[in-house]
Amino acid sequence: MPTEPLLTAEDLHLSFGPTTALESASVEVHAGEVLALMGPSGSGKSTLLHCLAGILTPDSGRVTYAGRDLTALHDNERSALRRSEFGFVFQFGQLVPELTCVENVALPLRLGGASRRAALRSAEAWLERLEVSDVAGKRPGQASGGQGQRVAVARALVTRPKVVFADEPTGALDSLNGERVMQLFVAAARDTGAAVVLVTHEPRVAAYSDHEAVVRDGRVRAREYVR
Amino acid sequence: MLGLLEGGPRHGYDLKRSYDERFGQDRPLAYGQVYSTLARLLKNGLVEVESEPGAGPERKKYAITDAGVSDVTGWLDRPEKPEPYLQSTLYTKVVLALLTGHDANDVLDTQRSAHLRLMRDLTRRKNDGDLADQLICDHALFHLEADLRWLELTAARLQQLAAQVRA
Ligand SMILES: Nc1ncnc2c1ncn2[C@@H]1O[C@H](COP(=O)(O)OP(=O)(O)OP(=O)(O)O)[C@@H](O)[C@H]1O
Numbered sequence: 343m344p345t346e347p348l349l350t351a352e353d354l355h356l357s358f359g360p361t362t363a364l365e366s367a368s369v370e371v372h373a374g375e376v377l378a379l380m381g382p383s384g385s386g387k388s389t390l391l392h393c394l395a396g397i398l399t400p401d402s403g404r405v406t407y408a409g410r411d412l413t414a415l416h417d418n419e420r421s422a423l424r425r426s427e428f429g430f431v432f433q434f435g436q437l438v439p440e441l442t443c444v445e446n447v448a449l450p451l452r453l454g455g456a457s458r459r460a461a462l463r464s465a466e467a468w469l470e471r472l473e474v475s476d477v478a479g480k481r482p483g484q485a486s487g488g489q490g491q492r493v494a495v496a497r498a499l500v501t502r503p504k505v506v507f508a509d510e511p512t513g514a515l516d517s518l519n520g521e522r523v524m525q526l527f528v529a530a531a532r533d534t535g536a537a538v539v540l541v542t543h544e545p546r547v548a549a550y551s552d553h554e555a556v557v558r559d560g561r562v563r564a565r566e567y568v569r
Numbered sequence: 570m571l572g573l574l575e576g577g578p579r580h581g582y583d584l585k586r587s588y589d590e591r592f593g594q595d596r597p598l599a600y601g602q603v604y605s606t607l608a609r610l611l612k613n614g615l616v617e618v619e620s621e622p623g624a625g626p627e628r629k630k631y632a633i634t635d636a637g638v639s640d641v642t643g644w645l646d647r648p649e650k651p652e653p654y655l656q657s658t659l660y661t662k663v664v665l666a667l668l669t670g671h672d673a674n675d676v677l678d679t680q681r682s683a684h685l686r687l688m689r690d691l692t693r694r695k696n697d698g699d700l701a702d703q704l705i706c707d708h709a710l711f712h713l714e715a716d717l718r719w720l721e722l723t724a725a726r727l728q729q730l731a732a733q734v735r736a
C-alpha cells in the first residue's frame with residue numbers, strides 16, 4: 343500500500359516475568375483497513391493488540407499512532423487518546439451490567455462531554471444500525487450473547503474512532519450469529535472509515551479482513567504473500 | 570520424487586522405497602512409473618545420471634541438478650490452488666520442506682494466505698448474493714475452513730513431525 347501506515351509497532355519486546363510474550367514483533371495498520379491477527383494460542387496476539395492500543399507498554403520497541411510515539415506519552419495523555427481515537431470490542435462484551443444497553447452505548451459519548459440527550463439519540467441510531475433496537479432498554483444480562491456483542495460493537499463505533507481493536511469478538515457466538523456480527527461490524531467500520539485490528543482464530547471470521555498477519559512465538563510472520 | 574533426491578544421489582529402487590515409505594500409504598509407486606518419471610526429469614535437466622560402469626537402468630544413480638533444486642524450491646513456495654481435499658498434497662509439501670531444510674512454516678503460511686484470499690472472495694459474493702449464493706458459498710467456505718484447521722494443527726505439530734521425518 344502506498345500510504346503511510348496509521349498505526350505501527352516496531353520491534354516490540356514484552357515479557358511477563360519469565361514468559362516472553364512478544365519478541366521483536368512488528369506490524370503496520372493502514373487507515374480504514376481490516377487486519378486480522380491470527381496464530382496459535384499463546385503466540386502473543388492479545389498482547390500485541392494491547393500494545394498497539396496503548397493498554398500495555400512494551401519493554402522495548404515503539405508504537406506510533408498518526409506520527410505520535412504512544413510509548414512516550416504520559417498515562418493520562420494515552421488514555422485521552424484511547425478514548426477519542428480508539429474503540430474496543432472483546433470476546434465477552436464487557437458492558438456495564440447496571441446500565442441499559444442504550445446507556446452503555448451512550449457512555450463513551452457522555453465521557454467525551456456530550457449531553458445526555460444527544461448521546462442517547464446517537465446511541466439509539468447505532469443500535470438500530472446493528473439491528474438490536476429491541477434491547478435498548480434492557481440490561482446487558484437480559485440480552486443474548488449475539489445481541490450483547492452487537493451492543494458492544496455499537497459502543498465501540500459510537501465515537502467514530504479511527505481504529506477499533508477487537509479481540510475474538512465472535513469467540514463466544516455460534517457461527518451464524520458470529521457471521522452476522524462480523525458482517526454488521528465490518529460494514530459499519532468501513533462506512534465510518536475506521537481501521538479494524540481483529541484477533542481471531544476462526545478462518546471464516548478472518549475472511550472478513552483485507553489482510554492477515556500471523557503471530558507465532560511473539561513475532562509477526564509476513565503480512566501477506568504476493569500472488 | 571525430485572525432492573527426495575535433495576538428500577543425495579540415489580538408485581531408482583532406493584528412491585521408490587523411500588517414496589513409498591513416506592507418501593505411498595494408499596498407492597505405492599510402480600517401478601515403471603519411477604523410471605519414466607526419472608527419464609522425464611533427465612530430459613528436462615532436473616536430474617543427472619552418475620554413471621557406474623556397465624550399468625543397466627537399475628544400476629544408475631540419479632542426482633538432482635541445480636535446476637532441479639530450484640524447481641523443488643519453486644514448488645514449495647507456490648501455494649496449491651485452494652480446493653477441498655488438498656491434504657495429501659499439502660502433507661507431501663510439508664514433509665518435503667522438513668526433509669530438505671526449507672521452512673515448513675512458510676509452506677503453511679503461503680497456503681493459508683491463498684486459502685484466505687479465496688475465502689474473502691467467497692465471503693464477499695455470499696454477502697452480496699441471494700440465499701442460493703449464500704448456501705453455495707457457505708459450503709465451499711466450510712470446506713476451505715477445514716483445510717485451514719488442518720494447516721493450523723499441522724503447524725502446531727511441526728516440531729514433532731520434523732523429529733519423526735528426520736529420524
Ligand atoms: N498478564 C499476564 N501475565 C503473565 N503472562 C501473560 C499475561 N498475559 C499474557 N501472558 C503470557 O504471554 C503469552 C502470550 O499471551 P497472549 O494472551 O498474547 O496470547 P494469545 O495469542 O492472545 O493467545 P490466545 O489465542 O489463547 O488468546 C502467553 O504465554 C501468556 O501465557
Ligand SMILES: [Mg+2]
Nearest residue numbers: 387388389509
Ligand atoms: Mg488472546
